[in-house]
Amino acid sequence: MAKDIDGSAGVPQFYGKELRYHREAAGLTLEKLAEGSFFGIGLLSAIEHGDRRMPRELAQHVDHRLGTDFFTRRCEDVREARRKGHAGYFERVLEAEKQALTIEEWSPTLIPGLLQTEAYARTVIGAERLQELPEETDEKVNARLARAQLFEDNHRTPEYWVILPETLLLNSILPPQQMAEQLDHIAALVKRGRIFVQVIPWNAGAHPLMQCNIMVLDFADAPPLVYMEGQHHGQTVDDPGLVKQYRRSYDLLRAVASPLETSLAMIEAAAEEYRNGAHPARLERRELA
Template identity: 60%
Template structure:
């Protein structure tokens, strides 16, 4: 079996273990396809792991140990790779941090705060500071920069995920920033929508009861892996891959999309609100 181009395992923890995985796989005489037989993952996914570009999920690490007879080596090293990849982010966010980069589609519902991928620095800073009032300025700025860096996926010319954000009206009509900063925040959402990077929708405050009232969720799909759901609270988050629960959340999100205003109407409202803030006014209601 021909060996591929060598990987520099000294570059980082993920590349070290990725190189080890490929060495073990090739030593066993297994192609990418043969190694993955019995798993839910595609060969592009595995190749990215072997090059240190993607984290190995726990179930795939266990699969590797079973197929390669490595006595739990890769399962034990999963935590090392996770720690190496989550700088500036909470431990519970580690799966999402990587998944966003490889997602085919990302769909979010945010009833309480604007989603991290859409936040400007002042908005992110206000949220981080409110959650950690005693933190140093340096620590806060590290968190803000880490959050802003995630949004660079919208700046690439290829492999941009289809992104859909359903927002509650109160996020725009009840701002947490000064009018100029809020105008800047809304202008960012408008600009991304006009560039066809995102599709925003608004759930109006007058709609009554609606699906997912008590949850903030992110739905992510991939070309080479099963879908993931991520739910979050103030100091915790949970990644869900159970097929039954994923299906239930998926249906609820689709019902919520039906409740929300159309993308065109929503965008026009966001633009109007941005103009109001720019003029020093605060919109009482977006309708």
Template identity: 55%
Template sequence: MPAKKDPDASVSVPCFYGAELRYKREAAGMTLEQLAEGSFRGISFLSQIERGERRMPIDLARHVDRMLETDGFFERRCEDAAKARRVGIAEYFADVAELEQLARTIEDWAPMFVPGLLQTRAYATAITRSAMPRAADAEVEEIVGARLGRAKLFARETPPKFWAVLDESVIRRRVLPPAGMAELLDHIAEVVRATRSIVQIVPATATTYPFMTGMTRIMTFVDAPPLVYTEGLHSSQVIDYPALVMEYRESYDLLRAAALSPEASLAMIEAAAEDYRNDAEQQHRPELRAVAQEQLQQRDRR
């Protein structure tokens, strides 16, 4: 059996926190099983904290302090570690951002905006600016950087299987100038092909379907139960009650049934990207713009 690798405490505050937890636990002669007893948390959860992969909830920090007799050390440092994991990420999304790094599958429903894992820098900046018009440039850049950084999970040796369903209005809404929208849709198509992800479009002709409002995400894990994440404007909810998760699962399956096939969806995305490119070209060539306007006028006179 290979030697157990010590966590690198210099990587981040959570890694330092996890390394200290492991040091204190082993110094007390405790196994993970013994430390987890009475905490209502699993052994794998504690192991992930020791590796710096997850933050420690305050109730678990108090349990650890009591079991290891550490005089409140972990409770005091709990919020410090949590803040380090939230840099550039909304507090209500912090846990989900951590969990997506551990997920086996991620399934998104996006009725209004392109999911964060598929955004370009220009699109992420525009969306952030629209939500935070008074924010300083540095704050916006921090948020955008964190969002783009999450997509690094696609470069892992075994990335999660990603599936997203988008309302057609998401790719038609001109959040950016035509060239920026073309870049966004080209990026989505590139991610789909490079990662073998699946993106489906619910067409505008679909009048009713599940999840008509509100972003929803379903995540599954290798060693933990699945959960659902729903998001509003400034708040969110994580749902892990099995019966309710199953209901969301069924609704998501119905939503996929209402969407175009993956092949047809990708073709729509690429066609929309081409339309945006043509629009961008017309903006830079007055003669083409004049021809396009004349064609529109002739169509309107018919």
């Protein structure tokens, strides 16, 4: 018996529940509903569970097969609901990271969004000094924190590798106690086996990808994707040649980074310093065995 879908959880879940209802009412399996389209049953199943949005071409196909017009009319509502609190240019990555087998990220200036605590996310978002209502800021913060459910949910978790510069550990944008909590959060995910983190020592010298941050996503049934982001824009790259070059640069960067165990020790040592009330400017750079 198929597991019921909670249509009250949000617009994508309601949309998915309606899809299953109309499909089953028409006596169609996922395979039958997909026939005649360029889309697979995996995508339809994910849509029914509210995990993927429906492309307009698929919505038109579904409406034709089911004799409805609901899915074409409402697919844009689902799209808007899924990216609520996120910039429009981030939409492709927001969906892709849930389907990825592996995510590899290099973040030279900020703790990545997938790892941010509420205090860190609120500080980063608030730095823009936008004239917006508190509830608008809350929406952005909550949307960012919701991405981190990727590591909490019971379903399959992507293999997430992240490389951070040691300067991010030493130069905090938060009060000491909140920074300790941010670093504790990262360390806890590492120790639970949910993520892999490597740290580039502050004195490592020149290294690859000094000029940009990147996210490399690999999939089981689609070509890899690279995402880069600036202050007010984001760019996805799927050209095979460029993706290959960025992956090579990332692999070279990983070779410069400290091993996993050493990196975890660096994170925990910095967290302890903050917890003891040390100001970032007074943190001692110490050699870790």
